[in-house]
Structures are given as structure tokens and as C-alpha cells.
Amino acid sequence: MAILDIYLDIDNEYINLIKDLYKILVIFIIFQLLVFSYGQKNIINLALNGNFLNDDFMTLLIIVIIAISSYYLIFNKLICFQ
Numbered sequence: 001m002a003i004l005d006i007y008l009d010i011d012n013e014y015i016n017l018i019k020d021l022y023k024i025l026v027i028f029i030i031f032q033l034l035v036f037s038y039g040q041k042n043i044i045n046l047a048l049n050g051n052f053l054n055d056d057f058m059t060l061l062i063i064v065i066i067a068i069s070s071y072y073l074i075f076n077k078l079i080c081f082q
Contacts, residue, residue, distance in 0.1 A: 002080035015081050026075045030067040038063070 008015055035043055038059070047060040 002077055004079045006079060006081050008081060018081050022079065022081070023071055023076075026071045027067045030070050031063060034063045034066060 008018070040046070040056075043056060043060060043063075046056040047054070048057070050056070
């Protein structure tokens with residue numbers, strides 16, 4: 001039960017490809033919006049350099065978890081490819 005059902009007359013493997021591309025696109029866009037709104041320019045560099053499990057790494061990890069969760073909890077239910 002989705003808001004938008006898209007019926008495609010193509011093979012099932014191509015439908016899976018379209019679903020995966022949609023998933024990756026949504027996750028990257030949400031990730032970019034969260035990183036941009038965080039306000040710190042080098043959050044990825046700061047997270048990967050420095051101490052083990054520093055604050056910037058934990059922030060980046062939370063951003064990634066929110067981006068993936070937003071796809072599965074919100075955007076997965078908006079569009080259904082069949």
C-alpha cells in the first residue's frame with residue numbers, strides 16, 4: 001500500500017534494479033541534507049581522522065543511521081514499483 005504505485009512492464013530483475021537505485025538515491029539525498037544542515041564543513045574528514053570513536057565519528061554514524069532509517073520508514077512506503 002503505497003501512495004504511488006508504478007507498474008512497469010519489464011523483467012523482475014530490472015524492477016529490482018530500479019528499486020535499488022531509488023533506495024540509494026534517497027539515502028544519499030537525505031545524507032547530504034543532514035550533513036549540509038549540520039553546519040560543519042569537514043564532518044567526514046574530522047570523523048575519519050583523530051581518535052577512535054570520537055564525537056565527529058559518532059555524529060556521522062548517527063547521520064548515516066537516520067538516512068537509512070528514513071528510507072525504510074518513510075520513502076519505501078511512498079513509491080511501489082511493480
